[in-house]
Amino acid sequence: MGVVEGEARPPWHRESLGELWRRQPDWEKRLIKTGIVLAVVLGLGFSGQLQRSGQFWAIVIVVIAVFNWRSILKLFWWALDAVGVKDAKARWAKQSPLMQRAIPPVAIALPVIFLTWAAGTPPSPALLVLLAVCYVLYVLPSNARKYALPVTVLALAITYPLYLDKLFQVPVFKVFPSMDTMVAIALFSMMAIGLNMVVGYAGLLDLGYVAFYAIGAYTAAWLASPHFSQYGIDFDLGATGVPQGIGGIHISIWLVILIAAALTALGGILIGLPTLRLRGDYLAIVTLGFGEIVAQVARNGDSGGLGFNLTNGPPGINPIDPPGFGSHLNFIIQQGQYVNFVDLIYWSALALLLITIFCSIRLRDSRLGRAWIAIREDETAAAAMGIPLMRTKTWAYAGGAFFGGAAGAWYGTYKQGVFPDDFFFNISIFILCMVILGGMGNVWGVIAGAAFLTYLDREGLANISGWINDNITNCDPTAADPSRPISGGCFNGPLLSFGIYGAIIVLVMLLRPGGLIPERRRLLEVETGVHDQPLYDVQSAGAHEIVDETLPEDV
Amino acid sequence: MQEPLLVVQGLRKEFGGLVAVDDVDFIVPRHSIQSLIGPNGAGKTTFFNMITGVYKPTDGTVVFDGEDLTGKPPHAMTERGIGRTFQNIRLFQQMTALENVLVGMHSRLKGKALGSIFGTPRVRREEKEARDRGRELLEFCSLRGVEDVYARNLSYGDQRRLEVARALATQPKLLLLDEPTAGMNPQETLEFTSFVAKLRDEEKLTILLIEHDMKVIMGVSEQITVLDYGKRIAHGAPKEIQSDPRVIEAYLGTGAAATA
Numbered sequence: 001m002g003v004v005e006g007e008a009r010p011p012w013h014r015e016s017l018g019e020l021w022r023r024q025p026d027w028e029k030r031l032i033k034t035g036i037v038l039a040v041v042l043g044l045g046f047s048g049q050l051q052r053s054g055q056f057w058a059i060v061i062v063v064i065a066v067f068n069w070r071s072i073l074k075l076f077w078w079a080l081d082a083v084g085v086k087d088a089k090a091r092w093a094k095q096s097p098l099m100q101r102a103i104p105p106v107a108i109a110l111p112v113i114f115l116t117w118a119a120g121t122p123p124s125p126a127l128l129v130l131l132a133v134c135y136v137l138y139v140l141p142s143n144a145r146k147y148a149l150p151v152t153v154l155a156l157a158i159t160y161p162l163y164l165d166k167l168f169q170v171p172v173f174k175v176f177p178s179m180d181t182m183v184a185i186a187l188f189s190m191m192a193i194g195l196n197m198v199v200g201y202a203g204l205l206d207l208g209y210v211a212f213y214a215i216g217a218y219t220a221a222w223l224a225s226p227h228f229s230q231y232g233i234d235f236d237l238g239a240t241g242v243p244q245g246i247g248g249i250h251i252s253i254w255l256v257i258l259i260a261a262a263l264t265a266l267g268g269i270l271i272g273l274p275t276l277r278l279r280g281d282y283l284a285i286v287t288l289g290f291g292e293i294v295a296q297v298a299r300n301g302d303s304g305g306l307g308f309n310l311t312n313g314p315p316g317i318n319p320i321d322p323p324g325f326g327s328h329l330n331f332i333i334q335q336g337q338y339v340n341f342v343d344l345i346y347w348s349a350l351a352l353l354l355i356t357i358f359c360s361i362r363l364r365d366s367r368l369g370r371a372w373i374a375i376r377e378d379e380t381a382a383a384a385m386g387i388p389l390m391r392t393k394t395w396a397y398a399g400g401a402f403f404g405g406a407a408g409a410w411y412g413t414y415k416q417g418v419f420p421d422d423f424f425f426n427i428s429i430f431i432l433c434m435v436i437l438g439g440m441g442n443v444w445g446v447i448a449g450a451a452f453l454t455y456l457d458r459e460g461l462a463n464i465s466g467w468i469n470d471n472i473t474n475c476d477p478t479a480a481d482p483s484r485p486i487s488g489g490c491f492n493g494p495l496l497s498f499g500i501y502g503a504i505i506v507l508v509m510l511l512r513p514g515g516l517i518p519e520r521r522r523l524l525e526v527e528t529g530v531h532d533q534p535l536y537d538v539q540s541a542g543a544h545e546i547v548d549e550t551l552p553e554d555v
Numbered sequence: 556m557q558e559p560l561l562v563v564q565g566l567r568k569e570f571g572g573l574v575a576v577d578d579v580d581f582i583v584p585r586h587s588i589q590s591l592i593g594p595n596g597a598g599k600t601t602f603f604n605m606i607t608g609v610y611k612p613t614d615g616t617v618v619f620d621g622e623d624l625t626g627k628p629p630h631a632m633t634e635r636g637i638g639r640t641f642q643n644i645r646l647f648q649q650m651t652a653l654e655n656v657l658v659g660m661h662s663r664l665k666g667k668a669l670g671s672i673f674g675t676p677r678v679r680r681e682e683k684e685a686r687d688r689g690r691e692l693l694e695f696c697s698l699r700g701v702e703d704v705y706a707r708n709l710s711y712g713d714q715r716r717l718e719v720a721r722a723l724a725t726q727p728k729l730l731l732l733d734e735p736t737a738g739m740n741p742q743e744t745l746e747f748t749s750f751v752a753k754l755r756d757e758e759k760l761t762i763l764l765i766e767h768d769m770k771v772i773m774g775v776s777e778q779i780t781v782l783d784y785g786k787r788i789a790h791g792a793p794k795e796i797q798s799d800p801r802v803i804e805a806y807l808g809t810g811a812a813a814t815a
Contacts, residue, residue, distance in 0.1 A: 358672075359672050362671055362672045362674065363668060363671060363672060365671075366666055366668070366671030366672075366678075366682075367657075367661060367664050367666040367671065367682075368666075368667075368668050368671060369671075370650075370654060370657055370658050370661070371658065371661055373647070373649070373650060373654075374647050374650070374658045374661075377647040377648060377649055377650065378645050378646075378647060380609065380629075380645065381641065381645040381646070381647065382647075382658070383608075383609070383628065383629035383630050383633075384607055384609070384629050384633060384639055384641075384645075385633060385658050385659045385661055385662075385721065385724075385725060386630050386633035386634055386659070386661045386662030386663075386725050387630055387658070387661050387662075388628070388630040388631075389628075389630070395668060399668070521649040521650070
């Protein structure tokens with residue numbers, strides 16, 4: 001964009017540095033060019049001694065870059081030209097678009113970082129990570145950019161244990177979630193994704209999902225604990241870190257997860273076969289009943305109730321074998337060096353979650369997933385298109401149960417015990433809330449919902465009420481009654497948890513009816529509503545009139 | 556002469572005390588276009604719903620392609636080769652046109668859950684072929700450039716066409732069309748009529764039509780069956796039906812029949 005003679009300029013045109021530069025005579029340009037390169041080189045060289053100069057140059061470059069990045073680019077070409085690189089610009093133009101996109105930010109950022117560093121202020125790791133993330137998002141070509149956010153989140157999630165203790169405090173929410181909470185988030189995400197297959201994809205309301213969670217957890221308890229030693233059973237298969245001679249069944253947790261998931265899927269099919277003939281509200285009520293049945297069996301399935309000690313009744317089964325990571329790694333963990341037990345658990349849970357996400361998305365986009373959505377939209381039409389309703393719905397149940405069972409088994413071994421009180425109705429509703437809050441049908445939304453609600457449940461509510469008590473209310477901890485939500489001027493959030501979740505759900509439904517991250521289809525559904533249509537078109541009156549008009553003419 | 560594609564004998568449906576379809580016999584020869592007409596409430600759609608398995612017949616048999624399919628569930632009927640459209644459009648509104656057609660192909664595809672999860676080459680190939688075939692099918696039904704449009708956003712005529720495309724995707728031998736031209740303008744109706752004829756001639760389909768538009772019926776069908784109050788009152792070529800006093804009576808009342 002040269003300043004062409006006679007070219008009309010609006011009065012408010014601000015002459016850019018480039019235009020200013022172009023007005024200068026040649027000799028002056030060359031002089032300044034050399035001067036700038038010299039200054040940069042000298043700045044680099046002396047910034048160790050001259051503490052401020054590095055920062056100064058950094059600021060200069062950033063300011064110029066912000067106001068006119070083209071001039072920085074020019075500066076760069078000049079610099080290359082001045083140091084003897086020929087045809088740099090022409091060669092640059094031949095580079096692939098990706099490289100052309102990827103290199104400039106590095107060329108800008110690296111000197112800035114280096115100069116500030118040389119000037120005595122080492123960049124903070126958090127800032128570098130942030131820059132790197134921004135950079136990756138910027139560099140990716142548009143077709144890959146849709147993966148950018150998941151990959152970024154994944155990278156942050158995987159490295160979470162490494163930087164957790166270096167993180168700052170957020171104002172109201174205080175500290176970031178602990179590793180313990182993160183494990184719970186990963187597992188509840190798994191369960192929510194499993195439930196999403198049933199509720200979100202196939203549109204079958206399931207109020208008893210906790211049953212699958214329980215079956216998975218109890219399977220882990222049976223297959224990896226001393227529980228059955230009371231019946232003289234002693235079986236060992238691949239378990240590491242289990243003391244010798246304590247009896248019971250001890251199968252490697254990794255196998256147990258698979259077995260538990262498969263068993264739970266079978267349970268899903270068994271529950272599904274009689275119930276899935278029902279539609280809508282009726283199905284919901286029956287699943288509710290099944291959820292309660294499983295919970296009650298867990299609570300009463302001891303020698304007194306069942307004649308055979310299946311679940312050990314109210315105290316639950318305890319201990320369950322901790323997960324083994326191979327004898328070598330287990331030894332390292334016991335030494336307490338290099339790696340924490342909870343970090344490993346977290347990474348394993350993350351791996352399980354990733355597998356779940358992968359399967360869930362693949363299934364959604366498959367023939368089966370299409371059939372689920374078709375059933376959700378219109379059962380009659382779906383059946384007429386050759387979709388076997390019962391079989392397809394049962395698959396949704398089995399799929400959802402599979403992941404619920406795997407999550408349950410993993411949670412059991414992480415907590416090293418199962419307790420019947422963990423499997424009551426409210427957990428079903430809690431998981432359903434995650435699905436609804438996040439956005440039914442959308443895997444990412446469901447994960448967001450699960451992460452948010454689990455965090456609130458574990459830490460968030462306590463942290464927030466702590467902040468309220470410190471800053472807003474006049475709280476006297478000594479006068480507070482810990483069993484009451486509000487006492488002694490103190491607010492005890494966790495006691496009101498389900499009320500608060502309810503309020504959140506109501507709010508989200510009012511403001512974002514499709515959930516936090518809605519699925520596109522669902523959004524349409526929520527906006528327009530889906531009705532069970534009658535088989536007959538009762539509204540299309542007028543058909544008879546056409547007959548009246550046409551028949552006599554022809555007769 | 557080949558054996559007929561569909562043989563219905565003594566088909567009967569009672570809803571409580573109401574007899575919606577009363578011992579109807581019906582034969583559909585191969586590669587023909589048959590029509591079913593009758594005043595509103597005559598039991599035409601109920602008859603359709605029994606052939607397609609939505610309702611279980613109270614009595615009677617449905618023999619399709621030599622196999623007794625009486626009382627089989629809808630998906631089994633579709634698998635055997637009975638495709639249908641609905642009187643009131645029942646597309647999957649929140650799915651795109653192409654997805655609708657892909658759902659129609661459900662019973663012709665084999666991809667299983669595990670294969671889809673692991674993305675086996677066979678499943679991927681099948682999926683790609685299905686998509687290609689779906690696009691061809693949309694093209695065939697004069698639906699161009701709408702494959703990624705949600706069904707609810709299609710125009711009324713396109714929705715009707717998509718219903719037919721979806722039914723064709725089930726690869727039917729017998730296609731049941733329930734008032735396919737309802738709400739179409741005369742031009743669209745004309746196009747549709749020739750399309751139906753094309754289906755029979757080029758795709759070798761057998762078509763059973765419920766229709767109120769007499770121009771369509773008389774123009775395209777080889778034989779017409781008339782239902783009234785669930786009973787078959789007439790059967791024959793269009794010319795015969797037009798002059799059949801019982802048909803005129805059913806539509807216009809006894810007086811009209813006398814003056815005709």
